[in-house]
Amino acid sequence: MVSYRKVEALSRGLTILRYVNEEPDATVGSLHAKSGLDKATIVRMLETLEHEGYVTRGGGAQWRVTGRTILLSGGYSAVREMGRLASPILSESREILKWPASFGIFDRDAMIIADTTHDWRGMMVTRQPNHRPPMLTTSLGRAYLAFMDDRERNALLDLLRRDPTGWNVMANKPGKIRDLIADIRAKGYAVADNNYMAHTFGGDIWGMSVPVRGKTQLYGALVIMVLRRVIGEEEGVLDLAPRMLEVAPRIAEALGG
Structure with missing residues (x-):
């Protein structure tokens, strides 16, 4: 628990920077629709961020982000290291999985893509490393x-309930989350x-994931993206889920066993 009230202006500025990204x-x-902030505030935030580069x-x-935003992630190495370790397994497993795949790790209130094969066989999906897909x-x-420690999951859901907008709306529906x-x-x-998926x-495309976990640790999750016109969701899970459950333990072993 923090010992002070958050700096509201800084919080809003970071929110706008994230949405522009x-x-x-x-x-x-579009930023107003996502953030709910009034447009005059958004303009001030944008012009301040522009002034700072x-x-x-x-x-x-x-509006677009600049290369300067890369400096904000320079000290964060977990995603790079875990992506480096998972990458050979993803590459070796392309024929097993059949479809473009990514490995993602947890990042406070979302997942973050550590490595991906989404340019495979000409199927381009705009989910590059460092993209942060929502949790719910x-x-x-x-x-x-689903496979988080109960205490960690409860802490995450408490965090998401503080901003139950957009794709976090389900955070305020505990019964639905329990069933899920x-x-x-x-x-x-x-x-x-x-x-x-329809919005994005x-x-x-439809997506399916399995957890990547060792005997004592949950490392992340493996996801594949599938074209509906080739194979539908109901038929696809029967064929592809066992393949993913074969590859996931290999990624976990590469990450530490």
């Missing part, structure tokens, strides 16, 4: 959530929320 061409309108104004009213609507987040966790534990895999990929 999530969009190729953010606008004041973290965002730049594109053509018209569009992505298969990656759900697979990790029980279902994932029984099946051994998780699938993504259809509304999230236009409904062309």
Whole structure:
């Protein structure tokens, strides 16, 4: 528990920077829709971030992050190291998994992509390393959530309830979360929320994940992205879930056994 009240202006500025980072061409309108902040506040935050060199104004009213934002992650090495260890297994397992795959680890209130094969066989999915998928609507987040230690999961859900907007709305529905966790534990895999996939990929893709865990430690989760026109979700899980459950322990072994 912190011993002081948060600096509201700093919190809002970081929120706007995060949302600009999530969009190729953010606008004041799109940032307003995501954050709920009034537009005058958003403009002040953007112009301050521009002055500090973290965002730049594109053509018209569009905003983008600059290369300076890379400096903010320079001291964070866990995702790079775990991605380096998982990468050979993902590469070796391409023919087993059949579809583009990623390995993600937990990062406070979301997952973060450590390594990916999403450019495989010409199927481009815009989920590069360091992307942070939400916990409650992505298969990656759900697979990790279901197998977390109870105390850690409760702390995460308490955190998400403080900002139950966007893709965290389910944080305020404990019964639905309990049912979701029980279902994932029984099946051994998780699938993504259809509304999230339709919003993010236009409904062309569905996602499935399994936890990556050793005997005593949960390392992260493995996710594959599948084209619906090739194989549907109901048919796909029957074939692909066993393949993922074969690869996941190999990643866990590479990460420490």
